[in-house]
Every structure is written in C-alpha cells, then in structure tokens.
Amino acid sequence: MAASASSLLAAPASSSCGAISPQLPRGAPAAASVASPSRHSCYLLRASPSRRHRSRFVANAAPTMQPPAESRVSTVVDVDLGDRSYPIYIGAGLLDEPDLLQRQHVHGKRVLVVTNTTVAPLYLDKVTWALTHNNLNVSVESVILPDGEKYKNMDTLMKVFDKAVESRFDRRCTFVALGGGVIGDMCGFAAAAFLRGVNFIQIPTTLMAQVDSSVGGKTGINHPLGKNLIGAFYQPQCVLIDTNTLNTLPDRELASGIAEVVKYGLIRDAPFFEWQEKNMPKLLAREPNALAYAIKRSCENKAEVVAQDEKESGLRATLNLGHTFGHAIETGTGYGAWLHGEAVAAGTVMATDMSHRLGWIDDSIRKRVVDILKQAKLPIAPPETMTVEKFKNIMASCKPKGRGRRN
C-alpha cells in the first residue's frame, strides 16, 4: 500500500513567474524545477536543464483504522495534518458498509446530508441507510440543493444554514457532503461556519471530487466576480470514496475529473503521467482497477502536498497548474457552461504553450500534454468568446495574489 509517487519538485527558484515542470520519462529535457509561486499565481511549465534536484516524498498511506476482514476498503490514504489528520477510504461498494462511517466518524446523534437534485435520487437513500443501519441513535436530515456550479453561491449556502437552524441542530452534529465538488465545497464551508464549526464528512461521487476537491480542506463559494473568493480552510473528519458511484457519472463529468488526474502526473509524478499515457483508454472505459489506481495515486499526491503546505503558502500552489487560465474561462463563460476540468484542461494547454513560447520547455512536452488531453476527449483550447482582452480583465480582477493560492 506504500505510495510510489516520485516527486519531481525541486527547491524554489527565483523566477518571477511560478513555473512547474514535469520531468517526463522520455523526451523531456533534463530535470524538473518548480519556481516559487509566492509572488505570482501564474503557473506554467518549465524545464530547467541547469537543475537536477529531485525530491522524493513518500506518501503516508498506512491505514488509520483497521477495516474489518470482509471490508471492501482497498486503500486508506492518510492526510497528515496533526490534530486535523484524517483518512481517505477508497474502494468499490464502501457505501454498503455501515460500520465504516458509524464507527468513528459520525459525531453526535444528528446528521445533515447535503446533496443535490441529481445525486439525491441515486445515493441519498443508500447513504441514509449506511448512517442508520442497526444504529437507532442517529437521525438523518437532508437538504437537496440545485445542481451546478452556478448555484455555488451565498443564496444556496443559506439553504443549508436554514435547514440546520430550523432542524435545531447543535454543535454535536455532523454534516455530510454527498455529491461532486460544488456540494463538497458548499457543505464544507457551511460546516466551518455553522455555530463556528461542526463535524463533517465528504462522500464525493464524481471523479473530480474524488481526486481533487474533497481532499485538502479548501471550502467555499463563488462571488459573481470570481471563483471561490469566500470560504474557509476546514478539514473533514474523513473522505469516503465509493468508486461504484462513478458508474452513474456522465462521460463528460468523468473526463472533467481526468483533467486533474493528468495534472498530478504533470506537476510531480512522472511515472503516473506515463501510466496515464498508456492507460487512458481503460480510464475512459471505466475499468475498475484503472480508476481505483488513478484515484489512489491522485489522492496520495494531493495528500503529500497538503500535508506540507495546508494553507498554500507555497508548494500547494503547484496544484493550480492550468487553473489561472481555467478559472478565467469558467468566470468568463458563466459558471457551469464549462465543467471545471474542461476549463482546467484548456488552461493547462495555454500554460504549456506559454511556457514553450518563453523557451522554458521543449515542444515535445507541449505535444504530450495536448495528446493526453485529446485522448481524454478534453478541450485543448478556450472558447472563441474568450478574447485576450477578456482573459486579461478577468485574471486581473479575481486574481488572489500574495501567498499564491488560486482556487
């Protein structure tokens, strides 16, 4: 179960533009480097022939609790954050195991499941069963929000508070996020702010949420002028990834999640990137073992980064490759028109292209990035409506400079 991610990150350099370089296994020029992103949040690819520093972070993937012998938990990735550490359980059919949630992670007797109109008909009953089976002590309420990024705002968030207040929840309750990244971000922020902080659990049901947004404690909502401008760093009690939930995910949503999987390979895990180049057809065909491996490796990579830089004062910003352009696309086209991963894919190509034009990376890297995203059927260019002027305006207005955070 030990993680096998090879970190490709070098010590911060003094470039004025944060630069990220994959040491691609073949055809890549020399070793990789990452310049400090603390001054700018423009994340580009850069290969520096003069740097061969190579750090290795071994993922802490030891189980934090011993699953029962018959458990379907195939992997437990531990996010190491001191007294805010938590496990990520990954496996097929985990929602059929009531013990997993009940035993350690539900606080108090009352649970509020936050989900949306798409996911509720599919999994709300199952999750309610998992929380209450053979457990008369727990009662479950739910709030079903409209589905989509365009609803990730203060009005929708208030519906969660309204439900919790009207149901007379107290501080010993647990909020459960059941859905994709939007639900996870909103439920997490609601849990952070309700009575100044209650317990919460993530049950991500999209690949995007499973490999990225449910891990690391970034929560929040959008402002009409920019994504995720209002929120909190707030860690869950655990993340439970039942890979069976991907069986009901639309193809477009699956591809969106793959954009973030590709990102981990690019920024810090060359063998994983190479594996993706070979196994993309299996991922698109939803081959269970391939999906489980991609999720595990992605979570291990993210857990390593978050453990070192929870609040994004430096290293964590490397997770934002492609997001500077990507967020501008999402804002410029109206939240929800493009899925997050679609915007990130186009943004990654833009960042790669810019790095190439600046002479930082060889054209072969740029080509491999384009090829893998094409394989995943992801967009490799922004929509035509996104003019240079529009990019510049949006990136200037919603760019949270400073400690380098992006999303």
Add this chain to the structure above:
Amino acid sequence: MAASASSLLAAPASSSCGAISPQLPRGAPAAASVASPSRHSCYLLRASPSRRHRSRFVANAAPTMQPPAESRVSTVVDVDLGDRSYPIYIGAGLLDEPDLLQRQHVHGKRVLVVTNTTVAPLYLDKVTWALTHNNLNVSVESVILPDGEKYKNMDTLMKVFDKAVESRFDRRCTFVALGGGVIGDMCGFAAAAFLRGVNFIQIPTTLMAQVDSSVGGKTGINHPLGKNLIGAFYQPQCVLIDTNTLNTLPDRELASGIAEVVKYGLIRDAPFFEWQEKNMPKLLAREPNALAYAIKRSCENKAEVVAQDEKESGLRATLNLGHTFGHAIETGTGYGAWLHGEAVAAGTVMATDMSHRLGWIDDSIRKRVVDILKQAKLPIAPPETMTVEKFKNIMASCKPKGRGRRN
C-alpha cells in the same frame, strides 16, 4: 502593569446545569464554584458552601511591543494564543498615533475599513489618517454599513465581500473593523472568509466592543432564528482601544457595555465587582481613569479566559452568564430593539433569580446584582412581551448545545 484579577473559578463540578458563582467580598455565602458548562448552556449563579477551591490566573499583561516614549498607550494586554497571540492597546488618543497601527499590524498595501453610518462621520477620517500619515505605501478603502444589530446578517456581510472583490483586494490586505460589536463581528467574519482568510484589526468604539466583543476572536452574523449562528473563530492582528471614542457614545450604549463589565466581576473577579459597586457613578460620568481601569480589568479577565479555552469547550462558557436569557430577549423582541447589554442585564437578573430559587445562592447576592445593574440604569427584567412560552420556544430553537458555547 501586572493584572490583579483574582479568579474565583473553581474546578468543574457535576451539576446538570452550568452554574457560576461569585465569591462576593462581603455578605456572600462561602466560596465560589463553577459547574461544568459542557452539558448545558444555562448559566446561573451558584454559591456552594461545600467548595472552597480558589484558583488564581495571573494575566499575561506584558507589552508585546515597546510603545514610543511619548506614546499614549497606557496599557497593553496580551491575548496569549500561541501563533495567534495579539496585543490589546488601551489608551486615550491612540488614534492620534499613526505608528502604532502602521509599524507592525497592517499587512500589505491595501486596507479596507469596515464601519457604519454612525461611526463613519466621527472617526473614519481619523483612522484613514492614522493608517496613511507619512506612509504613501498604504491605500485605504472603506465600506459603510447601516448601523444596528438588525443588519448583522448575510445581506450586509455581502456588501463587505462586494467591496473587497470590486476593489480587487488580494490576500495581502488588511480589514479594519471600526465600530461596535456588530461591526467587529461582521468585519471579523468577512476577514476570516475573504479568500479564506486575510489580516484584520479591531478598533472598537463602543464600551461593549472594547470590553467584550472585540477580544477573543468570536466573529459571525445572525440567522433570523438565532444570534451568531453563522461565523468563525478568527483572531485579529491587534485590538486598538482609543478610550476617547467613548466621548461620543450615547448614554444608553455606555450602560449596555457596563453590563458586560459587571459580568466579569460576577463570574471571576470579586475585587473588581466590589470596585464597580463603589465606582459606578464615576463610570456613568465617564471619568477617564475609571473607564480606562474598567476596560483594562475587563480585557485582562477576558484574555485569561480565552487563552485557556479559545473555542469554548468549557471555561469560556462562563463568559455567557445571563446570555442564555439575554439572547432570547434579543431574538424575541427583534434584533436591535434592545441593546445587547440591556438584554444581558435582564438575563443576568433572571439567571440570578433562578439560582436563588434553586437554593444555590443567598438572597443577598441576588440583591447586589440587581442593585449594581440598577445603578447602571440597566433593565432588570425582560419586556412584558417575552412570555415564558416565548422564552422556552426561542431557547430551544437557537440553543447551540454541546461544547457549551453561547454567543
């Protein structure tokens, strides 16, 4: 500068109702005790003849920075919270000392002052001057909110986010709360949530905010069904109390603040309570030395409690004496009809009366509580519209049980 507060708090007892008892200097029956508030948030007075445990907490009142020789800073109370520690500066004319804020506490080049329509005409120019005098690096924006508890809601909070986003603030900015408790709570929560957390400074201009709400990091807004149900624990960079700002405070607001001053004497500082009994006329006449002393002792008491229990898992709940009934009065009469301290005063009398009826305290204590609140011209009974039924309904619906927090 050493604090002279004598703590009267005893070890938690096993009572089923959190009970707080002042060891009043004369006429009080035996020593004081505080039962654990972790099970209930009903804070009553209790004198337990069987308990004579007496703990003493020495306030950490050492200056954290050396004020200039000519500085008007008369006191610096340090709130000791590890890497979130901060100083409370107390003195007459501190807003005339630009260095105090500029030297250590403003982060970045951009400052957003959050204030209201009452305070802005009085102090906004002065604060802007203090932030920018001889300091071309800093630019100041402001957002002026409507004045009053009834505006402490999500709609008003959004105005702060709107201003910060539209002004393109980044993470290296500083939010300044200039006003009373409502402004401090809203600005603090906005600072906690904007870009997941930016620097902030409290400049309280009411006695209530100076002795209570600006210290300790509780921030938040009200929900229509209960006070402070949405918020964060978020500590400021510093608190700057210019006692001259009390010169413009209406009498009713001054009295409201005194309700919290009385609370510190009752729950943990018998000599301070005795001092108040003798010096109430001076406080009401705004005698500068008396006010400065009352603010200093109140801040020292609060700083000691917060340093030991930042997130209110036990001890901090003792600060809520009278607030269970008080918040119900505020909710039941509509936010803003009664000032917070007025509701707390009536709530304190109710708690005292209940303790007396339960046989926990002698009638002489009850009488002294009523007398001192009468001296301060504060209400000693709830409004007639607050029936028993209404109290019960409100207290059941907005009572955040669990770890005992109240406001």
